[in-house]
Amino acid sequence: GIQVEQSPPDLILQEGANSTLRCNFSDSVNNLQWFHQNPWGQLINLFYIPSGTKQNGRLSATTVATERYSLLYISSSQTTDSGVYFCAVHASGGSYIPTFGRGTSLIVHP
Amino acid sequence: GAGVSQSPSNKVTEKGKDVELRCDPISGHTALYWYRQSLGQGLEFLIYFQGNSAPDKSGLPSDRFSAERTGGSVSTLTIQRTQQEDSAVYLCASSLGGVGTEAFFGQGTRLTVV
Numbered sequence: 347g348i349q350v351e352q353s354p355p356d357l358i359l360q361e362g363a364n365s366t367l368r369c370n371f372s373d374s375v376n377n378l379q380w381f382h383q384n385p386w387g388q389l390i391n392l393f394y395i396p397s398g399t400k401q402n403g404r405l406s407a408t409t410v411a412t413e414r415y416s417l418l419y420i421s422s423s424q425t426t427d428s429g430v431y432f433c434a435v436h437a438s439g440g441s442y443i444p445t446f447g448r449g450t451s452l453i454v455h456p
Numbered sequence: 457g458a459g460v461s462q463s464p465s466n467k468v469t470e471k472g473k474d475v476e477l478r479c480d481p482i483s484g485h486t487a488l489y490w491y492r493q494s495l496g497q498g499l500e501f502l503i504y505f506q507g508n509s510a511p512d513k514s515g516l517p518s519d520r521f522s523a524e525r526t527g528g529s530v531s532t533l534t535i536q537r538t539q540q541e542d543s544a545v546y547l548c549a550s551s552l553g554g555v556g557t558e559a560f561f562g563q564g565t566r567l568t569v570v
Contacts, residue, residue: 377556387493387545389561396556432499436556442487442506444549444559448498 348373348437352447359423359454367418367450369433377436378409379444380418384429392418392431423454458482460562462548468568469538477533477565481550488531489549489559490523499547505531506553538569 349372359365369378380392393400393407395416400407404423409416420427430451434444461480469475481488490502501515505525516522520538525531535542545564551557 375556377558379558381561386563387566388563389547389549391558391560394558434499434559442555443489443501443504443512445501446491446499 348375348435348441348445350433350435350445350447352431352433352450354450355448357450357452359452361423361425361454361456363423363454364419364421365423365452367420367431367452369416369418369435369447371414371416371433371435374414374438375411375435376438376441377444378411378416379434380407380416381432381434382427382429383432383449389432420452423452425454425456428452428454460548460550460560462546462562462565464565465563466566466568468570471540471569472537474534474536475538475567477535477546477567479531479533479548479550479562481529481531481548482560484552485550485560486528486553487551487557487559488525489551490531490533491547491549492517492544493547493564494544502533502546535567538567540569543567543569 430449488505491499504512549559
């Protein structure tokens with residue numbers, strides 16, 4: 347099946363710093379989602395982005411489907427950004443089941 | 457409902473007992489997924505329901521695990537004869553169905569087997 351790799355696995359930032367998280371996938375996809383899992387375990391939808399670029403406040407994401415990667419940008423990070431960021435993809439060819447990467451654990455210090 | 461609802465939020469059970477976990481998807485969503493997340497790990501797919509079609513059970517780790525979905529809405533995940541390695545957070549998600557549709561997750565059930 348499709349492989350999803352996220353990097354870096356861990357990231358520690360000072361409040362106000364910018365960061366870029368990466369998601370690589372091994373096959374073509376027809377959907378890609380970014381989630382933030384907060385410290386209480388809730389998965390929050392950030393972006394539904396099979397291709398192109400989207401922005402939502404301090405967060406933005408870009409997916410280059412032809413090159414099989416997606417990037418999540420966090421600008422002016424805040425302590426509330428702490429948590430784990432997951433990328434999930436639906437492989438092309440009629441896949442109905444999102445496959446998740448192992449996540450990037452982010453800690454933002456005040 | 458407004459979002460995916462799971463119950464209970466927390467469950468502590470003794471080894472060997474059976475447990476049932478419930479998921480109420482977003483109204484109108486035909487697809488429903490169960491995942492398991494062990495401490496500090498990623499999400500492991502368990503089972504997928506789409507409408508009235510036969511479920512995809514390919515992720516269930518053993519025959520102690522089963523799930524059903526009644527009336528195309530509420531789903532119950534049952535774990536029989538629980539083991540300590542079953543301790544994890546069980547997450548449910550739903551989507552409109554069809555290829556590549558956006559999934560939304562519930563808050564999860566934290567299962568602890570003692």
